[in-house]
Amino acid sequence: MSILIKNGRIITSSEDYHADIFIEGEEISAIGKNLNVTADEIIDANGLMIFPGGIDPHVHLDMPFMGTYSSDNYETGTLAALHGGTTMVIDFVLQTQGKSLHHALEQWQSRSNGNCYGDYSFHMAVTDFNEETKNEITQMVEEEGITSFKTFMAYKGALMIDDRQMVGLMQEVKKCGGMVTVHATNGDMIDFLIAKHRVEGKLSPLYHYLSQPEITEAEATGRFADMANYTGVTAYVVHMTCEGALNHIRDIERRNQKVYAETCIQYLILDASLYEKDFEGAKWVMSPPLRQKKDQETLWAGINQGTVQVVATDHCPFMWEQKLMGEKDFSKIPNGHPAIENRMELLFSEGVQKGRITLNKFVEVTSTNAAKIFGMFPRKGCIAVGSDADLVLFDPKEEHTLSVNTHHMHVDYSAYEGWEIKGRCKTTILRGQVAVDNGDVKIQKGFGQFIKRNKVTGII
Ligand code: URP
Ligand code: ZN
Ligand code: ZN
Secondary structure (H helix, E strand, C coil): CEEEEEEEEEECCCCEEEEEEEEECCEEEEEECCCCCCCCEEEECCCCEEEECEEEEEECCCCEECCEECCCCHHHHHHHHHHCCEEEEEEEEECCCCCCHHHHHHHHHHHHCCCCCCEEEEEEECCCCCHHHHHHHHHHHHHHCCCEEEEECCCCCCCECCHHHHHHHHHHHHHHCCEEEEECCCHHHHHHHHHHHHHCCCCCCHHHHHCCCHHHHHHHHHHHHHHHHHHCCEEEECCCCCHHHHHHHHHHHCCCCCEEEEEEHHHHHCCHHHHHCHHHHHHHCCCCCCCCHHHHHHHHHHHHHCCCCEEECCECCCCHHHHHHHCCCHHHCCCCECCCCCHHHHHHHHHHCCCCCCHHHHHHHHHHHHHHHCCCCCCCCCCCCCCECCEEEEEEEEEEECCCCCCCCCCCCCCCCCCEEEEEEEEEEECCEEEEECCEECCCCCCCCECCCCCCCCCC
C-alpha cells in the first residue's frame, strides 16, 4: 500500500515548507517537490498543514483508581486520540504494593493487548521499591522496552514511595539507562490538609484545590530535583502546574542537571476559579489542581524558554456518576479529567492562533520532544524519510466548537464545553494507514501496536 500526499505545508519542530510526501508501507519513503511516483492513493493536502502525529505521554486508560476505573478504555481512548491528531500515547502500569512489576505489567497487557486503535507504550509506576523490584528494572528496560519509571510522592498507602525508596530507585534506573518520572506533590502535607478540611466540614470541590496549595507541589518538585541531581539520573516531572515548581527546575538546571518538565493543556488555559461552581467543579477535580492566571503565564513562558518541554493531558476521565462518588466529600471524587482528543486542537487554537507559541514550538511540545525524551526518535515525532508515517493533516482555518455531543471520548461531559476552536484535525495517518478521515474511522481495533522504546540519553 502506498500513499502520495500532495501540496501540503509540512511543519516539523524546525522546518516549514511545501512538498509532497510519499508513503510506502508503514514508513515515509520520499519527500520532495512534485514527486513523480505512482501511488495506490493520492491525497490532496492543498491548504492544509501536515504535522508529525501527536504523542501524548501522559494518559490513564482503563485504570483502577480511587475505587473505580477511568471510563475510557484502550479502544475508546486511543480512537478518540486519533480523532484529535494523537497517534501514540504512553499509559501507566501501576505496581500493586507487595507485588512484582511483572505482575502489574501482565494485568495492563490483558486490558490493552489487541484493543488499541493507536500506538501505545507504558511507563512503569514503581510503588514499592525493594530488592525484588530492583531486579526487575533491567528486565523492563532490556526485554520489555519500558525505559521510564514513574513515581508518586503523594497518594500515601496506595502509590506513594518515600525518599529512601526514591533514591534507591534512581540509582538503579540510572545504571540501566532509564529515566525516573514523578508526580511531585507532598503527600503528607496534602493528607494533613484534607483531614483538616473534612473535620471542619469543608467538603465541596473547592477544598480539593485548597488542600493542594502551590507549596505542596513546589516543595516536592525541589526535593525530587535535588535527589535527581544527587544520583545523576535522567528525570522528568509530570503534570507541572505552577510557578513555584518550575522555579525549582530552573534552580537545578543552574547546576547542569537536566530535569524535564511536562505540563498539560488544562494548566495552560483553565484556572482555579472553576472550583467555585459548587459541585460542578468536580469536572476539574484533578491532582495537582488547576492554579492561578500567574501560573498559566509562567508555564507559557517556560515552554518558550525551553524549561517546559512537553504538553500532555493526564487524560483520566470519569463519568458524571463516578464523580458523584464524592458529592458529599471532595476527597472521594475520582481525580482526573478528559482531554486526549482535545489537546492538539486546543493548543493550536490557544497557543499558535493567539501568538503565544510558534508553529515549530507547537510540533516540538506535542510530538517531537516526547519522542526524543522517551526513546522513540526518529521513528516517531518527525516527518523524515524512514520515519513511521504518522501524520496529521490539519486545517488551520476551520472553526468549530468542542462539546460532549460531538467528542469521541467515553465520558458524558466535556471539560471544554462550548470552547471555540480555530483549527481542525482533518485526517490522521498512522503507520501509513489513513486511520481517521473527516471523522470516519478507517482502521480496525487492534491496529495500534505496543512500541518498545530505547534507552534514554537525557539529551534532546
Ligand atoms: O488527577 C489526576 N491527575 N488523576 C490521574 C492520576 C495522576 O495523579 O496522574
Ligand atoms: Zn499524577
Ligand atoms: Zn496522571
